[in-house]
Amino acid sequence: MIVAENKPFHDILGLIEDAKKILIVGCGGCVAVCLSGGEKEVGVLASALRMSRKKEGNPLETVEVTLPRQCDPEYMDMLKGYVKEDIDCILSLGCGVGVQFIAERFSKWVIPAQNTKFAGGTIAHGIWEERCGLCGECILYKTGGICPIIRCSKSLLNGPCGGSQNGKCEVDKNLDCGWQLIYDRMKKFGKLDLLLKIEPPKDWSKSRDGGPRKVVREDVKIS
Amino acid sequence: MSEFYPKIVAFCCYYCAYSAADLAGSMRLQYPSNIRLVEVPCSGRVDVLMILKAFEKGADGVYVAGCLEGDCHFLKGNYRAKKRVLYAKKILDEIGIGGERLEMFNLSGSSGPRFAEIAEEMVTRISKLGPSPLNSRLVSFPNCKDATAGN
Numbered sequence: 159m160i161v162a163e164n165k166p167f168h169d170i171l172g173l174i175e176d177a178k179k180i181l182i183v184g185c186g187g188c189v190a191v192c193l194s195g196g197e198k199e200v201g202v203l204a205s206a207l208r209m210s211r212k213k214e215g216n217p218l219e220t221v222e223v224t225l226p227r228q229c230d231p232e233y234m235d236m237l238k239g240y241v242k243e244d245i246d247c248i249l250s251l252g253c254g255v256g257v258q259f260i261a262e263r264f265s266k267w268v269i270p271a272q273n274t275k276f277a278g279g280t281i282a283h284g285i286w287e288e289r290c291g292l293c294g295e296c297i298l299y300k301t302g303g304i305c306p307i308i309r310c311s312k313s314l315l316n317g318p319c320g321g322s323q324n325g326k327c328e329v330d331k332n333l334d335c336g337w338q339l340i341y342d343r344m345k346k347f348g349k350l351d352l353l354l355k356i357e358p359p360k361d362w363s364k365s366r367d368g369g370p371r372k373v374v375r376e377d378v379k380i381s
Numbered sequence: 382m383s384e385f386y387p388k389i390v391a392f393c394c395y396y397c398a399y400s401a402a403d404l405a406g407s408m409r410l411q412y413p414s415n416i417r418l419v420e421v422p423c424s425g426r427v428d429v430l431m432i433l434k435a436f437e438k439g440a441d442g443v444y445v446a447g448c449l450e451g452d453c454h455f456l457k458g459n460y461r462a463k464k465r466v467l468y469a470k471k472i473l474d475e476i477g478i479g480g481e482r483l484e485m486f487n488l489s490g491s492s493g494p495r496f497a498e499i500a501e502e503m504v505t506r507i508s509k510l511g512p513s514p515l516n517s518r519l520v521s522f523p524n525c526k527d528a529t530a531g532n
Contacts, residue, residue: 167476198430205433206475210477
């Protein structure tokens with residue numbers, strides 16, 4: 159999932175300081191799962207903003223809605239009834255994708271309430287960790303299912319480096335060395351010989367270069 | 382200036398604080414009438430939004446009363462409530478209402494006198510703090526569907 163976390167409260171407050179009535183849009187997708195932008199978080203943020211502004215003697219009116227997802231045009235249609243003339247701005251609790259989809263669709267000033275962090279998963283209740291670097295060409299089959307791009311602090315393809323000490327990374331003594339994890343896993347499966355092969359430089363043109371990447375599936379296009 | 386009569390909302394777990402309130406009544410114990418009790422099936426039912434809504438709707442103070450630690454009928458509800466109360470305190474501090482207006486208490490169903498004591502303690506604390514900044518000045522509140530919905 160895309161993991162995001164709320165911007166500091168006072169930052170959000172500053173971003174909407176000129177608005178009298180705002181539409182707060184939550185997302186029922188990834189950010190609801192990582193408990194930062196779902197229906198409940200929309201309610202908490204809206205209540206906090208209203209109270210803060212009421213305290214300052216500058217009341218804020220809020221309209222709250224949570225879409226099943228903010229990254230699909232068909233769900234964006236559901237917003238049409240809420241984006242009215244008197245809405246001064248839209249505060250999105252979606253990830254960066256959601257914010258942009260709203261901005262592309264409606265002629266209203268859109269503000270992100272979150273910092274979109276990474277593609278990751280739930281480690282335990284309340285803990286999420288990055289797992290995928292979205293590099294565009296998966297090499298997990300070469301590394302026992304452990305991504306060196308993300309798990310290694312230097313994203314080395316031929317690790318470990320000299321900073322690996324007792325299974326930990328020199329960057330942070332609490333951080334597992336990604337390449338130690340890879341080595342242990344390959345050893346467990348008797349595939350250490352695969353690590354002897356020198357990995358050539360990665361083709362980063364498939365990653366975040368050359369503008370937004372696109373996936374096209376002709377077979378599922380409707381028109 | 383008229384005397385400040387704090388409004389305090391107490392979210393009380395059915396298995397302890399609510400029973401303790403019952404017991405306090407049976408024991409004819411006096412406690413301030415400022416307390417508005419909200420019965421919840423477990424203190425773990427209380428979430429941050431419920432606490433914020435209580436303040437938004439005019440409470441000067443809020444407390445959550447759950448079972449003694451380790452005694453939750455649902456095992457961990459009171460620990461979860463404790464964490465949520467801490468988080469809500471942080472939000473209240475950021476808003477400027479003040480986290481000290483919110484507290485978590487733990488007691489057992491047989492703690493009638495303790496229930497009355499907690500009520501006194503909170504009324505004293507909130508009386509010293511004065512009215513919630515939201516209630517201390519007259520501000521017309523815009524029509525807000527969510528804020529005016531009955532709870």
